Amino acid sequence: MIAACAVLVLVGALLIALPRLLGATTGPEQVTREFLQAVVDGDLETVRAHARAAPSVAALTPQMLDGAEDRLDTFEIRQVTVEAGTAAVTAALRAGTARGEATFTLTSTDTGAFSPAVWELVPVELPRLRLDLPLGVQEIAIEGVSLPVAELRTAAETFESAVVLQLLPGTYEVTLPELPGWLEAPRVTLEVPPVLGDTAIPLHDAHVVLDERSQAEVQHQIDAALEDCVVSTASAPEGCPFAARVPATQGTWTLTRPPRVAAVPANLYVWLAVGDGTAEFTPTGDAVAGSAADGPAPIEVPFTVEATAAIDREGVFDVHLRSAGAITVSYCTDAETGAVVGAVILTTAGQPRGRECD
Secondary structure, three states: HHHHHHHHHHHHHHHHHHHHHHHHHHHHHHHHHHHHHHHOOOOOOHHHHHEOOOOOOOOOOOHHHOOOOOOOOOEEEEEEEEEEEEEEEEEEEEOOOEEEEEEEEEEEEOOOOOOOOOEEEOOOOOOOEEEEEOOOOEEEEOOOOEHHHHEOOOOOOOOOOEEEOOOOOEEEEEEEEOOOOOOOOOOOOEEOOOOOOEEEEEEEOOOOOOHHHHHHHHHHHHHHHHHHHHHHEEEOOOOOOOOOOOOOOOOEEEEEEOOOEEEEEEEOEEEEEEEEEEEEEEEOOOOOOEOOOOOOOEEEEEEEEEEEEOOOOOOEEEEEHHHHOOOEEEEEOOOOOOEEEEEEEEOOOOOOOOOOOO
């Protein structure tokens, strides 16, 4: 009789323990499968419920996800490890031809002796992309959906030019809408690999370029400044990018190969232009010792011209040769929003050389 009771007690103990063992064995895998299936299906409500809070989730919208290519399409659970109320589930991920892997951590909560343990995902880190934007950009578009940059900034400062995007695996197209009329912006492709977890994707730059008319305006102002330089009779014209290495003397300058400049952005409203050219300086008369009977030979002077172009809120360009001296650039801001809307070059006295901000 005593032995029979012992057997019954043992069987009862097994019945009590069995649900817990089943829950601990199958629960973590099932919870992880449901989360990954939500990622595949684009169920953002479920994804957000299990994602760790990010600086901004403004980019995590159904419209953007629908337009993305090479999204996560399949997954396979590779390993489940359970120990002392925690579990680690490793899954292989695939998005198009790309492969990746992710490991998820789960914790269990007892709900009673006769109920299986409840498993919950530790909040999942979604991939974070940092996108560097030119100063002055106020809006970006991902898959055609516009987002104010202010909602994506990593900091509240007016001059912050980087945003952080939280996106699911896939390939997204980013454009810069509502740019000033003198700019063009190539499309940027953001590629989020098939990974989940604390993953920072390398920087992506959203470049802008001057349109043809504006590039011509920068070239025109630099050409005009160089024409003023060649009028000088000094061997080292003041404020000019070229000088002849001869004793102080007089002569004439000729631009034999005018520089063709290329402009690159410091931001939307300040551009740096650079180009290589060649000039010739011919000393006057017998000013140079040892010159030939028919006069001094021309001296070839290769040079590099560097310039800063500032664009005010009306789109008017002001180009300054760096050889003419140091300058200060002042940014114009919107009185209501504080957004940068233009720039002007200041004189050494701190006054605008041309138009003022307002």
